[in-house]
Amino acid sequence: MTDSTVSTAMLQGFEPLSSLSAARLKEFAGLCYLEHVSKGLDPFRVKSAADQLAFLATGELELALAGGGSETVAAGTPEARAALVRPQAIASAKALTDVELIRIDRDLLDIMMTWDQLAAFDATRTGRFKTLPSSDAEPLPSNWNVMSGVFSVTNLKTGAFANLPSAHIGELLNRFTRIEVKPGQVVIKEGDEGDYYYVIESGRAQVSRLVGGVTVTLADLKAGDAFGEEALVSEAKRNATVTMKHNGVLLRLAKQDFIALLKEPLLNRLSAAQARDKVAAGAQWLDVRYPSEYQYDRLPGAINVPLAEVRNAFSVLDKSREYVVYCQSGRRSSAAAFLLAHRGFKVFCLEGGLWTARQGGG
DSSP states (O other): OEEEOOOHHHHTTSTTGGGSOHHHHHHHHTTOEEEEEOTTOOTTTTSOSSSEEEEEEESEEEEEETTSOEEEEETTSGGGGSOSOOSSOEEEEEESSOEEEEEEEHHHHHHHHHHHHHHHHHTTSTTTTEEEOOTTOOOOOOOGGGOOGGGOHHHHHHSTTTTOOHHHHHHHHHHOEEEEEOTTOEEEOTTSBOOEEEEEEESOEEEEEEETTEEEEEEEEOTTOEESHHHHHHTOBOOSEEEESSOEEEEEEEHHHHIIIIIHHHOOEEOHHHHHHHHHTTOEEEEOSOHHHHHHSOOTTOEEOOGGGTGGGTTTSOTTSEEEEEOSSSHHHHHHHHHHHHTTOEEEEETTHHHHHTTTOO
């Protein structure tokens, strides 16, 4: 058996993949693979179909069904347009000729279809993705599935919206506003009240902060990156300024919509007792206070990543491990937990922080 890449033309021949846009298919193709199986071999003997869907791209395959009987499927026929899934489980298979199978992650496809169908339904509603253009702007696309970055396939599976309840998807898409921005435009300013959450659809931005009267650049943001959430989660003032570096388009979500549709679904809160049980089972305490606070007053075994450094720790922390985040009151830890959950980490927030935990709460 040998593997190779999958083209969008191949995917267009199968259902329900043909309903996706060309841009989405191109992205999706990079997450599939084409498997070559020689005549006489069973393509499911080594690589089970349990977590994958397989589509027959070329050749002829005989399927032996668990309940008895068999079925022959030939590439290019109506029967082969759907995945090789049958009401009765497939006990084994045999390649009657050399065949090619396209393998697709089952869960990933289901996520894509969920977003696609909800977005298509939501497109019939008025006000969806309202665009606020500049006077000389070209018309902007309003179809989510041709956008890069935030609605990328990988982001929907492991990133910003991976844990979003399906019931919130359509409403979220409806409440986003798309705004055009220009180089040098200040989107949020340090010290201001938090009012919106932003995602960059296109363009680049710079994050800066005043330190001792000097402007210090903290980060560069690109398409797909989000900003503005810390002030909304922690109910504090903006702690940095974000300035556009290039022309671009932002998706903007009002504070009340952010809290209802994104913040709460992504914050898994634990009582003190639940948090201790979680850590006893292998989770890691994560203290997001200043080092001076952590040094003299920390939970046993905790590691310290101050809230301001959480973004820099994304590449260091272990995504396969669970984290229980805490601070003094729960305010900073809520912001940190949201940032980590936003990036696909398995994270929980100690409800009420150390104040509550040490008063016997939970």
